[in-house]
Amino acid sequence: MFLPVSKEDMLSRGWYYLDFICITGDAYVDHPSFGIAIISRILESEGFKVGIIAQPDMKDPDALKALGRPRYGFFVTSGNIDSMVAHYTVAKRRRSRDFYSPGGKMGGRPDRAVEVYTKRLKQLYPELPVIIGGLEASLRRFAHYDYWDDNVRQSILFDSGADLLVYGMGERQTVEIARRLKKGGKAKDMTDIRGTCFSCTADFEGLDKAVVCPSFEEVKTDKMAYAVGCRIQYDNQDAITGKAIAQKHGDKYLFQMPPALPLETAELDKVYSLPFERYYHPMYEKDGGVPAIEEVEFSIIHNRGCFGACNFCSIAFHQGRRITVRSKESVINEAKELIQNPHFKGYIHDVGGPTANFRQPSCKKQLKYGLCAGRKCLAPTPCPNIEVSHKEYLDLLRKLRSLPGIKKVFVRSGLRFDYMMQDDDDTFMKELVEHHVSGQLKVAPEHCSAAVLDKMGKPHIEAYEKFSRKFYDMTKKAGKKQYLVPYLMSSHPGSTLKDAVELALFLKRENMRPEQVQDFYPTPGTISTCMFYTGIDPFTMKKVYVPRDAHEKAMQRALLQYFNPKNHALVVEALKKAGRQDLIGFSRDCLVRPLNPVRRTEKERAMPVHKGDKKRKWQKRRKS
Structure with missing residues (x-):
């Protein structure tokens, strides 16, 4: 009810x-x-x-x-x-x-x-x-x-x-x-x-025991103070090590107060066992329902938190970095309820959370001492103390797909491919490819430039390349046609036009043609938003280049879809501004053709020519 x-x-x-x-x-x-x-x-x-x-x-x-x-x-x-x-x-x-x-x-x-x-x-x-x-x-x-x-x-x-x-x-x-x-x-x-x-x-x-953050008046007028405040706030977000923070406003x-302790497994199980209707209120039927239910009605959340802690993501500041999970029994009971739903067709759309394949803390030390302040577990390279295992998550997926009435169990939440590549046991990835991909697997390399990825708090592109090769190799062996759909972001703090060109060349080399590209969105409370506003990285206190001009952002976005004819003029302009005119031309190495290429006459098109002669004639006409 x-x-x-x-x-x-x-x-x-x-x-x-x-x-x-x-x-x-x-x-x-x-x-x-x-x-x-x-x-x-x-x-x-x-x-x-x-x-x-x-x-x-x-x-x-x-x-x-x-x-x-x-x-x-x-x-x-x-x-x-x-x-x-x-x-x-x-x-x-x-x-x-x-x-x-x-x-x-x-x-x-x-x-x-x-x-x-x-x-x-x-x-x-x-x-x-x-x-x-x-x-x-x-x-x-x-x-x-x-x-x-x-x-x-x-x-x-x-x-x-x-x-x-x-x-x-x-x-x-x-x-x-x-x-x-x-x-x-x-x-x-x-x-x-x-x-x-x-x-x-x-x-x-209690004020004398709190960490004092730069005041509202200071951060409003001093960008360095804003960056200092951001660092203090993030360093005290851990439930074990976090201290109280005070910020003066007038x-x-x-x-x-310090963060609340995360719910333990039994407590999470209790939350998810509450008598939810798992649907929108019937008063909305006349309006066609609520679209948001479509993504979650037949999906199951099994975890909370994310130790990946990407700088542009709000999860670390909201849910926290510590992983907490529901018991396998709790998740299976929810799946059994889905099977009884008259709308259910046998497909569980997702078994995930902020990051689907996190089912344990990144290391046991954090349970006693908290997560390391100012450091990331996976970026730019995995911490040597990280403990990687997909065994429990894989066992959960196996149990779910064996339930009578379940045809397929998909994983559509974000998967940390860099974490997956640290696992010496390929069983999870093999079964992921064989059983849990619905034709396309969404992953988030976000960029390819090391400088930009460092500002994003993401692993370098080599981790994605290694994962991509392994995914397609396993897909081929499984006799399936499945594809990676990479999430990419343009205009993140740190990204110059040259970095955007580098990403365009990477996409061309990898034969990737993204249909959608997300501009960086400075939402409240993230480290990347701090960089966007201040032009300072709060963890190094060094200056960061920030693309703010709307036209430059349009050029960066166009470079990621250089193949779209609508972006032709913007891409040519961007390549010239980046000093990469060598990528404007007719060779295979070029991204786009010139804006006004010299065209052959009808008589020339009718003449049979050898490949070498054809090339020389075009070079001659271009010079003239």
Whole structure:
């Protein structure tokens, strides 16, 4: 049964009030891939009466009153992604579709949804606590560069006026906050809950024990201070070694408690066993449903966290780098539930998570001492202490595909091919190729230039080349036609036109023609966004070249699709600017032909000529 979305739903349960109301910028989808679904079901499992207001119409002054006044407070999120990312492309153009809204229609949520919802709630119910969380709140918890304003904004805690901010995966914090509120506690007194941020003044007794980050005023005017602050924030993101952080905003401080401890396997199993409907609310049927369910309805999440920690990715700052997993029994039980679903056709679309083939910590040392600050487990080369094994993940996949009613089990989440290549046992890769690829396997080399990959926090291209050769060799031996689909990114900090040319040549050499290329998107809270704004690498404090000009970014993107006739003029211009005119011509080594090539006359085309004579005649005509 879905949680109440109206007073009629409440009365059908015999409820005349709610304890908590959850506000979300997404449509109501009761599936564990949606953060608000987990938070609401966790609260329900604690015995609280919980209701959902999904995508309230903010033009209606009574939209947030739809379920009445809750006894204890509100939990607010913009949804599964930042509302500005949901609304705007990297070119800052308004998107045409919102996959988290009914029928994929835009306009279901406001820009900066967390702020808008919270401010309205504070006007309506000033005496009730409002707790904000989810990706938008989590990644904007400190003063941060905002790409859409092209400016540094203060913490979303202050911009929204919320009482508490929950960052990261919020189950532990949510339960603790709810229990204390039920006992009569005040949100302003909750200053000891890990995984939360709150506002305090200079006389707060915990301030002297916190790591002090450069203030909002400093990072807004001094890019070096911004880079220093970014490094402090990332170095204290580990649940074992992380310290409390304080960042001054005017006469107040944002105070971040150390990260919450990740859920252990038994706790994760409990979360995923909650009575989710695993579908969108039936009120959306008239609109054609919610498109986001299509990717996750028959997919299973088996892990959390990612020690890959790419610089442009928000996972390390939100979920953390430590890997936590569900038990195999829990995953198998979920698969058995899918088999009973009348919509299920026998295909599990994915068994993954942030990185599908991470099923254990990168090394045992981190369980006691935490993950190494300022270092990566896999890039630019794997740490010598890394422990690689796919045995448990492979055993899980084997068990799933042996279940009656299962035709195929695919892996479509990101796979770290560099981690795979460190495994001395080829069994996993062999069975991946034979059983778990749906024609195309998506992988993310992102670039080929070592200088750019270093700024991305990715392994050098040799790791991908080695993996690619092995994949196609195994595919051939298996008698299958399967292909790698590489994700590529243009205009990342550190990428010059020469680096983009290098990538174009790599694509030509490898006979790869990407249909889509992603421009780097400076989303809140990532290391790469820090580089984009400051032009400084926060881990080396050295300057980084940043392609900001729209025309240069267009040239870099065009080079990655040099073969597209629409990009011809841009590619020629880019090659000239990069000093690579040698790649404009007619030989096999060239990327494109000249813009206005000399054409043979009809008489010349009719004349039979030897290959050598033909070449000499063309050279003569070009000179003339």
